[in-house]
Each structure stands twice: as structure tokens, then as C-alpha cells.
Amino acid sequence: MKIRLIDPAYDHPYISHSQKVIKTIWFARLTLTTLAALTPPDIDVKITDENVEPIDFEENVDLVGVTGMVMHASRSYQIAQRFRQRGIPVVMGGPHASSLPLEAKEHVDAVVIGEAENVWAGLIEDLKRGLLKPFYKADAYCSMEGIPPPRLDLLRKDAYMTVNCVQTTRGCPHQCDFCHVTHFFGKTYRCRPVDEVIEEVKRLEGDFLVFIDDNIAGNRRYAKELFTRLKPLKKKWASQASMTLTRDPELLKLAAESGCVSLFIGVESLSSENLKDVNKAFNQVHQLEEAMKAVHDHDIMVVAGLIFGLDHDDEGVFERTLRFCERNQIELPSFFVLTPLPGTPLFQRMESEGRLLHKDWAQYNGATVVFKPRLMTEETLQRGFNWACKEAYSWGSIFKRVFHPQQRFFTRVLSNVAYRRITQRTPEGYLPSLSRILQGMNDTIPLQNTRDLIQRVGVKIAEKKLLIGQKATDTLRLYSVYNERLKTLFVRLEGSIDRKGAKELVKRLKGALDVEIQKVILDFKDVGAFSSEAIALLSRKGLLQTEEGKLWVAVNAPGMNP
Numbered sequence: 001m002k003i004r005l006i007d008p009a010y011d012h013p014y015i016s017h018s019q020k021v022i023k024t025i026w027f028a029r030l031t032l033t034t035l036a037a038l039t040p041p042d043i044d045v046k047i048t049d050e051n052v053e054p055i056d057f058e059e060n061v062d063l064v065g066v067t068g069m070v071m072h073a074s075r076s077y078q079i080a081q082r083f084r085q086r087g088i089p090v091v092m093g094g095p096h097a098s099s100l101p102l103e104a105k106e107h108v109d110a111v112v113i114g115e116a117e118n119v120w121a122g123l124i125e126d127l128k129r130g131l132l133k134p135f136y137k138a139d140a141y142c143s144m145e146g147i148p149p150p151r152l153d154l155l156r157k158d159a160y161m162t163v164n165c166v167q168t169t170r171g172c173p174h175q176c177d178f179c180h181v182t183h184f185f186g187k188t189y190r191c192r193p194v195d196e197v198i199e200e201v202k203r204l205e206g207d208f209l210v211f212i213d214d215n216i217a218g219n220r221r222y223a224k225e226l227f228t229r230l231k232p233l234k235k236k237w238a239s240q241a242s243m244t245l246t247r248d249p250e251l252l253k254l255a256a257e258s259g260c261v262s263l264f265i266g267v268e269s270l271s272s273e274n275l276k277d278v279n280k281a282f283n284q285v286h287q288l289e290e291a292m293k294a295v296h297d298h299d300i301m302v303v304a305g306l307i308f309g310l311d312h313d314d315e316g317v318f319e320r321t322l323r324f325c326e327r328n329q330i331e332l333p334s335f336f337v338l339t340p341l342p343g344t345p346l347f348q349r350m351e352s353e354g355r356l357l358h359k360d361w362a363q364y365n366g367a368t369v370v371f372k373p374r375l376m377t378e379e380t381l382q383r384g385f386n387w388a389c390k391e392a393y394s395w396g397s398i399f400k401r402v403f404h405p406q407q408r409f410f411t412r413v414l415s416n417v418a419y420r421r422i423t424q425r426t427p428e429g430y431l432p433s434l435s436r437i438l439q440g441m442n443d444t445i446p447l448q449n450t451r452d453l454i455q456r457v458g459v460k461i462a463e464k465k466l467l468i469g470q471k472a473t474d475t476l477r478l479y480s481v482y483n484e485r486l487k488t489l490f491v492r493l494e495g496s497i498d499r500k501g502a503k504e505l506v507k508r509l510k511g512a513l514d515v516e517i518q519k520v521i522l523d524f525k526d527v528g529a530f531s532s533e534a535i536a537l538l539s540r541k542g543l544l545q546t547e548e549g550k551l552w553v554a555v556n557a558p559g560m561n562p
């Protein structure tokens with residue numbers, strides 16, 4: 001019996017990778033090599049990764065197995081159709097088929113929902129007896145003990161950066177709303193026996209490998225044991241981890257000592273409101289810079305995943321995020337457009353709010369806007385994303401990010417050049433015209449004179465000097481968000497305002513109102529103290545009305561007269 005397993009290519013004008021890029025930065029997923037290892041030994045099983053070699057549609061096989069993420073769905077279905085036309089049965093599994101098995105079943109003979117470990121051999125038996133069932137779903141998640149080593153020998157080794165991929169855990173202890181992992185694996189985080197992982201690593205040729213785990217540090221005790229056992233093997237490795245890893249100095253040190261050279265870290269957003277919205281509040285925005293530094297201090301490169309289009313993202317997000325990457329010398333910024341993947345809580349929310357633009361899965365690729373963003377138009381998000389991708393890999397930005405005293409300078413440069421090759425194919429984007437203004441409206445203004453500040457009491461500004469010994473903050477902090485759809489800028493002020501702060505605020509607002517912003521909503525409720533000069537100036541400009549209960553003011557462009 002002959003089985004052909006196929007990983008579909010993704011044919012896209014600027015997302016698909018050339019052979020050269022695949023060779024520089026790409027590694028094969030473990031999907032089909034794992035499936036091949038689970039196949040009974042009497043069966044002739046082969047793999048085609050369409051990303052690196054063409055599919056032979058004329059081949060005579062008894063079964064075709066096709067996998068695919070959401071973005072691959074239509075290609076997976078085309079492939080299935082070609083083989084089924086010749087009477088060859090096709091089975092599909094993987095993230096897309098597992099999320100939408102009924103849809104997948106319309107294109108294939110059988111669908112494997114979830115993990116294959118507990119059902120694959122049974123499916124083959126059914127096929128032999130001519131009794132293939134439409135759906136296969138294991139009753140329970142598989143045991144992590146005794147998973148056979150993946151058949152890396154079935155891959156074209158020369159085509160990838162490496163085929164040395166190992167999985168140590170499945171799942172993730174977190175449940176970020178946009179992520180498919182917890183939907184697929186449930187709330188489980190399962191670890192393979194360390195002995196088995198170490199044996200697998202020992203068998204690999206060469207000294208570099210990728211742990212394809214979703215979060216290699218999901219169980220700190222396990223990770224510490226694994227890293228300790230890896231040390232004597234003297235391998236170099238890359239993987240993915242949540243930011244929680246950066247908060248455990250011992251774990252980070254062990255990771256580095258065991259050979260970790262690069263980590264993909266899901267930073268996602270620089271806004272704590274966004275992170276809260278998507279159930280990722282464990283990423284603490286105020287610790288971000290420190291976290292990036294901690295990783296760098298261990299000579300580990302950071303590949304930072306950052307998402308654009310979350311509900312609190314306005315037009316300023318692109319520049320703000322890029323500058324963050326430059327400031328923190330993030331070696332490889334990896335930008336994504338928020339993508340509601342079927343099966344995730346994000347998808348359900350977007351669907352129930354009527355915000356999905358379509359269900360053309362091929363566009364659900366992390367680089368195309370497929371939903372209605374809250375604070376900007378689809379076009380602004382798409383163009384801003386394109387701008388950020390191109391700009392991050394302009395020579396100027398690469399220069400700012402790669403020159404630092406860490407080791408592996410050439411690896412940093414080479415991987416940036418490869419990413420540059422990919423991103424330069426992105427269509428032209430643009431930095432929204434308001435971006436600069438929004439940076440200025442999200443800023444801290446130092447004050448000049450905090451001595452005669454008047455304390456605010458409740459919702460009123462009391463005519464009362466600060467008590468002796470009582471200190472007002474000596475800064476005015478502006479938090480602003482622009483809603484492009486309403487053409488309105490919301491500004492929340494925090495801290496204290498003296499004359500200098502008030503003047504600076506008026507100046508910046510004037511700049512904002514000179515452009516397309518039609519309305520500004522100023523929220524003073526978090527301002528703890530005002531100077532009398534500031535009150536006078538703000539009142540004269542119509543920015544502050546001091547009657548009771550009026551701590552925010554809506555400013556219309558013509559009325560404001562700053």
C-alpha cells in the first residue's frame with residue numbers, strides 16, 4: 001500500500017517564499033513527518049512539501065493525506081480534487097480541517113479532527129477494508145510518551161534552512177483570544193518525557209535545531225529540566241516562548257546556557273487595553289523594555305510577534321510599534337494583521353459583531369485585513385501594515401536594530417537581509433498622515449512650576465492649595481486615541497498641569513486640529529492638580545469648564561480657537 005502525504009504551498013504574490021528564502025530562514029513543520037512516523041511500517045509512505053517541490057498528480061497511490069492551515073484551505077481542496085478525479089481517496093487533517101470539519105468533508109473522503117496519533121492506524125485499517133469513515137476524532141488527547149521520532153529522512157534536507165525540528169510540548173497554558181493553539185489542544189499543556197526528547201536531539205545531524213513548541217516555557221519546572229539536560233549536548237536552538245519566560249532569570253539563564261540563540265516572543269501589542277481585550281494581560285506593557293533587555297543580555301535574538309488592528313489601535317500604532325522595535329533593537333520584528341482564525345474566541349466575537357468582511361480563507365494569512373477594525377478603516381490598517389513591514393526592513397531600520405554588542409552579528413544581518421527580501425515585495429504602504437501628531441499626543445510633558453498647584457477634589461477643581469508635604473506629580477501625561485471613523489481624537493490627561501503644560505497642550509491640540517481631526521474629547525478626570533495660570537489659559541481657550549461635574553470637554557475645531 002502506498003500513501004502520499006502533502007503539505008500544500010501557499011501561492012501569493014508577496015507572502016510566498018522563494019526557494020532562496022526557504023533555504024535561508026524556513027524549516028519544515030513536523031506535521032507530515034510525524035504522521036509518516038505513525039504509519040505502520042509495511043506501508044510505503046512519502047511526503048511532498050509543495051513549497052519546495054511540485055506534486056506529481058499522476059502518481060499511483062492508495063491514499064493521499066493533505067494538511068493545511070486556514071490560509072491553505074483552498075489549495076488543499078484543489079489538490080484533493082485532482083486526486084479524487086482519478087478515484088484516489090483523500091484524507092485531510094490539520095488546523096483548518098479540525099476547525100471546520102464539515103466544510104473540509106465536502107472536498108475530501110475523510111477528515112481527521114485534532115491529533116492523528118490515536119486514529120491514524122485505525123483509519124488505514126478501515127481504508128484497507130474499504131470502510132473509510134467520514135470523520136475520525138480521538139476520544140482523548142494522545143499520550144506524550146513514546147511518540148515515534150518524526151521521519152525527517154522523508155524531507156528534502158537541502159531545501160530548508162534546517163529539517164532539525166523537535167517538539168517537546170503540546171498546547172499552551174494561556175488562552176489568547178486570537179490563537180488557535182488552545183482551541184486545538186484544549187486547556188492542556190503536555191510535556192514529552194525529557195529522556196525521549198534528549199534521545200531525539202542526540203540523533204540529529206549538525207548542531208542547530210528548532211523546538212517547534214508553541215510555548216517552550218509553559219511549564220517552568222519541565223523547561224528547567226529540559227534545558228539542564230540539553231547543556232552537555234552543546235547544540236544551538238531556536239524556539240517560541242511567551243513573555244513569562246523573561247520574568248524568570250534562572251530559566252532564561254538556563255535557556256541561554258543550553259544553547260538558545262533565538263526566541264519568537266509574542267509581544268502582540270504595546271497597549272495594555274489591547275492585551276486585556278484579547279486575554280493576554282500577562283504581557284505587562286510596563287515591563288516590555290526590561291523583558292527585551294533581559295533576553296538580549298543572554299545573547300538571545302528576539303523575533304517579536306506584533307499584531308496590528310486590535311480594538312485600541314489607532315493610526316499611530318504603526319510608527320509607535322516600529323520605533324519600539326528600533327529602540328529595543330529587536331532583531332526581527334514580525335508584524336501581523338489581526339486575523340480571526342475560525343475556532344478562536346476572536347473569530348466568534350468578530351462574527352457576532354458582524355465585523356468579518358468575508359470568509360475567503362486564502363486571505364486569512366496574517367498579512368491581509370479580513371475584518372472591520374474599530375478605530376480605523378480597512379484601508380488605513382492595510383496600508384499602515386504594509387508601511388511597517390517595509391520600513392522595518394529598510395536599511396536605516398535594520399542598521400538601528402542590528403548594531404549592538406551582542407554576539408552573532410552576522411546571523412542578525414543575514415536574517416534581516418532574508419526578511420528584507422520578503423518584505424520588499426509587500427505592496428506600497430503609507431504612514432498615516434496623523435501618525436506624527438498622534439505620537440505627540442501620546443507623550444509626557446515635564447512641568448515647570450509645581451509649587452502653586454491647586455488640588456482637584458472629586459469632580460471639582462477646589463480652590464485649595466496643596467498641603468505642605470503633599471506632592472503633585474511633575475509631569476502631564478497625554479494618552480490619546482484617534483477614531484478615524486468618527487474623525488474624533490480622545491485625549492485622556494493624567495498628572496498635573498501648570499502653565500507650561502497647558503501651553504504645550506494647546507499647541508499640540510492646535511496641530512491636531514489643523515489636520516483632518518474634526519473633534520477632540522478631552523478627559524481631565526485623572527488630572528490631580530492644576531495651577532491657576534493653567535486654569536485661566538485652558539478656560540480662555542474654551543478647553544476647560546470648571547462647573548461641577550464637567551471634567552471632560554468636547555472640543556470642536558471651530559469653537560476651540562486655541
Ligand code: B12
Nearest residue numbers: 029030031065066067069070093094095112115116180366
Ligand atoms: C512551526 C510552525 C510554523 C513555522 C512553519 C514553517 C512551515 N514550513 O510552515 C512558521 C514559524 C514559519 C509558521 C508560520 C505560520 N504559522 Co505556524 N505554526 C507552527 C507550529 C508552532 C508547529 C507546527 C507543527 O509542526 N506542529 C506539530 C505537528 C505534529 O502538529 P500538527 O501540525 O497539528 O499535526 C497534527 C494534527 O493536526 C494532525 N494532522 C495535521 N495534518 C494532518 C493531515 C492528515 C492527513 C492527518 C491524518 C492528520 C493531520 O496530525 C498531526 C499529529 O497529531 C504550529 C502550532 C502547532 N502546535 O501545531 C503553528 C500554526 C500551525 N501556525 C499558525 C499560523 C497562523 C501561522 C502563520 C499563518 C502565521 C501568521 N502569519 O499569522 C504563518 C504561515 C506560514 C506559511 N506560509 O505557511 C497557526 C495555524 C492556525 C490555523 N488555524 O490556520 C498555528 C496552529 C499556530 C497558532 N498560534 O495558531 N508556523
Ligand code: SF4
Nearest residue numbers: 172174175176179214
Ligand atoms: S501565549 Fe502564545 S501560544 Fe499561548 S495561547 Fe497565547 S498566543 Fe497562543
